[in-house]
Amino acid sequence: MTTVDNPLLTASELPYELPPFDRISSEHFLPAFEAGMAEQAAEVRAIADNPEPPTFDNTIVALERSGELLDRVAEVFFNLNASHTDDTLRAVHAEIAPKLAAHSDAIHLDAALFARVERLYEDRDSLGLDEESAWLLRRYHLDFVRAGAALGEAEKARLRELNTELSSLATRFQDNLLADTNDLAVLVTDRAELAGLSEATIAAAAEAATARDEDGKYLLSLSLPTAQPLLSSLENRSVRERLFRASVARGNRGGEHDNKAVLLRIARLRAERAALLGYPHHAAYAIEDQTAGTAQAATDLLRRLAPVAVANARAEAAELTEEIARSGEDHPLEPWDWAFYAERVRRRRFDVDGAELRPYFELDRVLKDGVFHAATKLYGVTFTERHDLPTYHPDVRVFEVFDADGSPLGLFLGDYYARESKRGGAWMNSYRVPSRLLDRKPVVVNNLNITKPPQGEPTLLSFDEVETTFHEFGHALHELLSDTRYPTFAGTNVPRDFVEFPSQVNEMWVLWPEVLANYARHYRTGEPLPQRLVEKLQESRSYGEGFATTEYLAASLLDLAWHTLDADTTVEDVAAFQAQALEKAGVAVPEVPPRYASTYFAHIFCNGYSAGYYSYIWSEVLDADTVEWFRENGGLTRANGDHFRRKLLSRGGSTDPMAAFRAFRGRDPEIEPLLKRRGLAGA
Numbered sequence: 304m305t306t307v308d309n310p311l312l313t314a315s316e317l318p319y320e321l322p323p324f325d326r327i328s329s330e331h332f333l334p335a336f337e338a339g340m341a342e343q344a345a346e347v348r349a350i351a352d353n354p355e356p357p358t359f360d361n362t363i364v365a366l367e368r369s370g371e372l373l374d375r376v377a378e379v380f381f382n383l384n385a386s387h388t389d390d391t392l393r394a395v396h397a398e399i400a401p402k403l404a405a406h407s408d409a410i411h412l413d414a415a416l417f418a419r420v421e422r423l424y425e426d427r428d429s430l431g432l433d434e435e436s437a438w439l440l441r442r443y444h445l446d447f448v449r450a451g452a453a454l455g456e457a458e459k460a461r462l463r464e465l466n467t468e469l470s471s472l473a474t475r476f477q478d479n480l481l482a483d484t485n486d487l488a489v490l491v492t493d494r495a496e497l498a499g500l501s502e503a504t505i506a507a508a509a510e511a512a513t514a515r516d517e518d519g520k521y522l523l524s525l526s527l528p529t530a531q532p533l534l535s536s537l538e539n540r541s542v543r544e545r546l547f548r549a550s551v552a553r554g555n556r557g558g559e560h561d562n563k564a565v566l567l568r569i570a571r572l573r574a575e576r577a578a579l580l581g582y583p584h585h586a587a588y589a590i591e592d593q594t595a596g597t598a599q600a601a602t603d604l605l606r607r608l609a610p611v612a613v614a615n616a617r618a619e620a621a622e623l624t625e626e627i628a629r630s631g632e633d634h635p636l637e638p639w640d641w642a643f644y645a646e647r648v649r650r651r652r653f654d655v656d657g658a659e660l661r662p663y664f665e666l667d668r669v670l671k672d673g674v675f676h677a678a679t680k681l682y683g684v685t686f687t688e689r690h691d692l693p694t695y696h697p698d699v700r701v702f703e704v705f706d707a708d709g710s711p712l713g714l715f716l717g718d719y720y721a722r723e724s725k726r727g728g729a730w731m732n733s734y735r736v737p738s739r740l741l742d743r744k745p746v747v748v749n750n751l752n753i754t755k756p757p758q759g760e761p762t763l764l765s766f767d768e769v770e771t772t773f774h775e776f777g778h779a780l781h782e783l784l785s786d787t788r789y790p791t792f793a794g795t796n797v798p799r800d801f802v803e804f805p806s807q808v809n810e811m812w813v814l815w816p817e818v819l820a821n822y823a824r825h826y827r828t829g830e831p832l833p834q835r836l837v838e839k840l841q842e843s844r845s846y847g848e849g850f851a852t853t854e855y856l857a858a859s860l861l862d863l864a865w866h867t868l869d870a871d872t873t874v875e876d877v878a879a880f881q882a883q884a885l886e887k888a889g890v891a892v893p894e895v896p897p898r899y900a901s902t903y904f905a906h907i908f909c910n911g912y913s914a915g916y917y918s919y920i921w922s923e924v925l926d927a928d929t930v931e932w933f934r935e936n937g938g939l940t941r942a943n944g945d946h947f948r949r950k951l952l953s954r955g956g957s958t959d960p961m962a963a964f965r966a967f968r969g970r971d972p973e974i975e976p977l978l979k980r981r982g983l984a985g986a
C-alpha cells in the first residue's frame with residue numbers, strides 16, 4: 304500500500320492534526336503499524352549506535368522524538384478499537400498487541416541503548432539539566448530497569464516471551480468480555496415485565512431488540528460493573544434476577560468466552576515476571592513507582608476503611624430488609640433487590656425520584672452550561688463547536704478549545720452514546736498528546752455510555768451520568784491545560800493513583816449552586832431545578848455510601864489478592880479464590896458483591912489498572928482535601944482555577960506528583976475530608 308492510499312502514513316493536515324477519520328479505514332492499520340514499528344526501530348538503532356558519546360539530547364531527547372508514525376497510528380487505533388470497533392479492528396488488535404509488546408521490549412532490552420541511558424543517569428548531576436529534563440532522565444532510567452534492561456540474556460529472553468503472551472491474553476480477556484456482554488443482554492418478550500422503566504428506556508430497549516432482529520421484543524443491555532443501573536427501577540423481581548445473573552455470568556459460564564483460564568494464566572505470568580525482575584509479587588512491581596509506593600501502603604488504606612464501610616453497608620441492608628416488609632412482600636434481600644429498595648428508601652426519606660430529576664439534566668445543557676461553564680469560570684477557557692471536521696461516528700461532537708487570551712488550546716471530542724461497537728464504562732483518552740518539544744496541541748476525547756434516546760427525543764441524564772460527564776471532563780482538562788516540554792509527561796501521564804485526583808475534583812462543580820443553576824433547567828420549560836430538589840439531592844448524596852464504598856473496596860482488595868500471589872503459588876479455582884480473598888479482607892457481604900468480579904474485571908486484567916484499582920480511593924484523599932481548599936478560598940473563581948492550573952494541572956507528570964500537590968495545597972494531604980464525605984469518620 305502506498306502513502307497515497309493510506310492516510311495514516313502521513314501527518315494529518317487537519318487542524319490540530321485531527322486524524323482524517325473520513326479517509327481512514329480499518330484495513331489501513333496493520334500496514335501502518337508495521338511501518339511505524341520499522342521506522343522507530345531504525346531511529347532507535349541509530350541512537351544506540353551513535354559513535355558520539357551519549358548526551359541528553361542525542362539519547363533521551365532523541366528517544367522522545369522517535370516513533371512519530373507509530374504514535375500517530377497507535378493513538379487512532381486504540382481509541383477506535385475502544386469507541387467504535389469492528390471485526391477487522393479486533394483482528395488487528397489480536398495480531399498487533401503481541402508485536403507491540405515485542406517492539407517495546409526490543410527497545411528497552413537493547414544493551415547498547417541501555418548503556419547510554421545508564422551512563423547519563425550516573426552523570427546526571429553534572430549534566431546541567433533543568434528540573435523537567437532531570438525528571439525525564441530519571442523516568443527513562445527507571446523505565447529501562449523496570450522493563451528488564453539490567454537482566455542477563457537468558458532472563459531477557461524469558462521476559463520477552465512473558466510480555467508477548469501477556470499482551471495476547473489481555474486481548475483475549477477483553478474480546479471474551481465484549482462478546483459475553485453482548486450475548487448476555489437480557490431479552491424480554493412482555494412489555495408488562497418492564498414496569499418501572501421510563502418510556503424512553505423501554506423505547507431504547509425495543510430499538511436494541513429490533514437491531515438484533517427481535518422485532519416486538521425488548522433487549523436490556525449490560526453495563527460494565529456488577530450492579531446494573533436498571534436494577535433500581537425494574538419492579539419485576541424475576542427480571543431483576545435475570546439481569547443480575549447475566550451480569551455476574553460474564554466470562555464465567557464455560558464455553559468459548561470463558562475468562563477463568565485466561566485470568567489464571569495472566570495472574571501466574573505476572574507473578575513470574577515480577578520474580579524475574581526481583582519483586583516478591585506483581586503488586587510490589589506495579590506500585591513501586593506510584594505515589595503509594597508499596598502494596599502494603601495501599602492495603603493499609605483499604606483495610607482502614609473496610610470495617611466502617613461494611614458496618615455502614617450492613618446497617619443499610621437492615622433498613623432495606625425493613626423496606627421489603629413495609630412493601631408487604633416476603634422475600635430475603637438479594638443482590639438484585641438492593642438498588643430497587645434503596646431507591647425506594649431514598650425516595651421516601653429524601654423525596655428524590657430519579658425520574659423526576661432527568662428532565663432537568665439534558666445532555667447538551669449539562670455539557671455547555673454545566674461542564675464547559677465551570678471550566679470557563681475557573682480557567683477562562685472557551686469552546687466553539689466545529690461542524691466542519693470529520694469524525695468516526697455521527698454521534699461524535701467536536702469542540703475547539705481556546706485559552707483565556709483567545710489563543711487556541713486544542714480539540715475536545717465528546718462521544719457520549721452507548722453502542723455495541725463501544726466498550727463499556729466511561730473514559731478519557733488522547734488522539735494527539737501535547738508537548739512543546741514536538742510543538743503539538745492536544746486532541747482529547749471523552750467517552751460515556753449513555754443510552755441513546757429514540758429519534759427526536761432529548762437525551763435526559765441520570766444524576767450519576769451528570770457526575771460522570773464532569774468527571775471525564777476533569778481528565779480532559781488535565782490534558783488540555785498541560786504545559787510540558789516532553790510528551791512523556793503530558794497531562795494525564797502521571798501515576799495512576801494520582802490521575803483520578805483532578806477528574807474527581809472536577810465533580811465538585813456538579814452541585815455547586817452557581818453551576819447547577821446554570822445547567823439544571825427543565826428541557827421543555829427552561830424552569831430551574833426546584834430548590835426543594837436541590838436540597839434533597841444534596842442530602843441524599845451521601846445515602847448509600849455503605850454499599851458504594853464496600854463494593855469498591857471489595858474489588859480493590861480482590862485486585863490486590865490476585866496480584867500479591869508469588870510465582871510459586873498456583874490457583875486453580877477462581878470462584879474459591881475470590882470468595883476466600885473477600886472473606887479474608889473482611890468485605891464478604893453476600894448482598895454487596897464486588898463492583899467487578901474476577902471474570903469481568905477488565906480494569907485489572909486488560910486495561911492497565913492491575914494492582915491499581917485502589918488508586919481511585921487513594922486519589923480521593925487528595926481530591927477531598929482539594930475540594931476543601933476550593934471551599935475555603937471562595938470556590939469557583941479564576942484565581943482559584945489559575946492556582947490549581949499553574950501548580951498542578953499544567954505540570955502533568957513533569958515533576959514529583961506529591962511535590963506538585965504540596966506546592967498547590969501548601970502542605971501534605973489530610974485524610975479527614977475523605978472520611979467525612981464517605982461517612983467513614985469513625986475509621
Ligand SMILES: [Zn+2]
Pocket residue numbers: 774775778803806
Ligand atoms: Zn477517571
